[in-house]
Amino acid sequence: MKAWIAKGYGGPEVLELIERETPRPGRGEVLVRIRATTVSAGDWRVRSLILPPGMGVFGRPALGLFRPRKGVLGTDFAGEVAALGDGVKGFKVGDRVLGFPGGEMGCHAEFRLMPADGRIVRLPEALSFTEAAALPFGGSTALSYMRRAETRPGETMLIIGASGAVGSLLLQLAVDGGLATTTLTSAGNRDLVAGLGASRTLDYAQTDLAALPDRFDIIADCVGATSFKTTRHLLKDGGRFLAIAGGIGDMIARPWQGRRAISGPADERREDLETLVGLAVGGRIRPVIDSVFAFAQMREAHARVDSGRKRGAVVISL
Ligand SMILES: NC(=O)c1ccc[n+]([C@@H]2O[C@H](COP(=O)([O-])OP(=O)(O)OC[C@H]3O[C@@H](n4cnc5c(N)ncnc54)[C@H](OP(=O)(O)O)[C@@H]3O)[C@@H](O)[C@H]2O)c1
Incomplete structure (x- = not known):
């Protein structure tokens, strides 16, 4: 072969x-x-x-x-x-x-x-x-992080890098799970993420993230563009920062005023593959x-x- x-x-x-x-x-x-x-x-x-x-x-x-x-x-x-x-x-x-x-x-x-x-x-x-x-690479990572963050319907999630392999599936799984999603992408990827169900889209070239007035239950950084330290003030009390592409700083970050970072390797589970196939066949993710x-x-x-x-x-x- x-x-x-x-x-x-x-x-x-x-x-x-x-x-x-x-x-x-x-x-x-x-x-x-x-x-x-x-x-x-x-x-x-x-x-x-x-x-x-x-x-x-x-x-x-x-x-x-x-x-x-x-x-x-x-x-x-x-x-x-x-x-x-x-x-x-x-x-x-x-x-x-x-x-x-x-x-x-x-x-x-x-x-x-x-x-x-x-x-x-x-x-x-x-x-x-x-x-x-x-499906598997992005989808397993997204499911693993959603599980660890214990995401709940009605929560708000900011997804940084929603156009990538992980981000595009995390966005769809969050939408399917009843979360209200805001995405941060380039203008060129706005139509893509809107089509995947984003409630609101922000252009990273036009957005000063640190100055956003919003507060989120979850911030998922799928590309390593930010860190817990630079975004934790944008989290609500009990908020979680998903450092999917995070470095050592996020791994050792201590909780801050009831907010915490989640980092490290995603789980790789057979049952997550079953879930992804089921959702894709059912038209709930693509x-x-x-x-x-x-x-x-x-x-x-x-x-x-x-x-x-x-x-x-x-x-x-x-
Ligand atoms: N923790 C784990 O176990 C685990 C598992 C899987 C992956 N990862 C990590 O997760 C990361 C993402 O993987 P991936 O496969 O999803 O990456 P990817 O598909 O290569 O990501 C590329 C996308 O990211 C967007 N992007 C780049 N810079 C951006 C920024 N500053 N803000 C917003 N969007 C930005 C790009 O859009 P534009 O061209 O429009 O900028 C592009 O669509 C990697 O670092 C990978 O190592 C970690």
């Missing part, structure tokens, strides 16, 4: 297309033929070693001293079951599936093994492979797709993610 590996840290040029043996499923494993995957912000961070402020010191020890330990990047896949190991229940060859190895990566390849009881679920015909692959690249164009796809300008997910079709 073909796979893209990162030969070192750096720009998209460190990626190399290699041939390696197609793995065979062991007991309890499913072999998936990948039909779509994404280049996520997670892939960009691991490939480039560009980490949130203050996290750089942990980068190489955690990810690999000279090159990414994972080799094959790629956090998610949609595809078909190609073979089953002994003892697998719940899947058969030919089943359409969606998977989210997340931080375990390994999806920028033609095939990937998954534990059948891992983060892999059946994918209904109603969603194309391309659409489905755009994947936002920035662009679709061929497998051979992996470097171009990475370059698009590196731009920091993508809207939703960059998908690779195989």
Whole structure:
């Protein structure tokens, strides 16, 4: 099979297309033929070693001293079951599936093994492979942070960076959950976020965030443009700042006058994949797709993610 590996840290040029043996499923494993995957912000961070402020010191020890330990990047896949190991229940060859190895990566390849009881679920015909692959990275992160923030219907949420992979799904999940949403994006992304259900849209070029008269129950910074310290006065008593792309400062931030920061790695759960598929099939959320690249164009796809300008997910079709 073909796979893209990162030969070192750096720009998209460190990626190399290699041939390696197609793995065979062991007991309890499913072999998936990948039909779509994404280049996520997670892939960009691991490939480039560009980490949130203050996290750089942990980068190489955690990810690999000279090159990414994972080799094959790629956090998610949609595809078909190609073979089953002994003892697998719940899947058969030919089943359409969606998977989210997340931080375990390994999806920028033609095939990937998954534990059948891992983060892999059946994918209904109603969603194309391309659409489905755009859900797990942003959607799991959004669900995880909403759970940790214990969001409630009727609360107000400011979403900074609602046009990205995480932000576009967080916005829709918040709207679906009955929250009143305000988004902060560029003017060019205003129509996108209004179409996803934002109650109110603000243009970041025209808005002095610190001077806003509003007070929010939740502020979600999906791009690392602010911090708990610079926005905590915009939170109501009991308010939560979601430092989704936060650095060390937000991780160690102490609660302030009843307001607190929530930070760190998002949970990666199989049941969240089930939830996302159910909501998408039911028309309650929709994947936002920035662009679709061929497998051979992996470097171009990475370059698009590196731009920091993508809207939703960059998908690779195989
Ligand atoms: N904690 C976790 O476990 C976790 C999980 C997943 C992701 N993350 C992090 O979350 C971040 C977002 O990931 P993503 O995939 O959603 O990113 P993304 O899709 O690459 O974000 C790009 C979008 O952000 C917008 N943007 C850029 N700067 C902005 C600003 N100052 N204000 C408002 N919008 C801005 C861009 O719109 P314009 O072009 O209009 O500016 C673009 O649409 C990454 O840093 C990633 O590492 C963390």
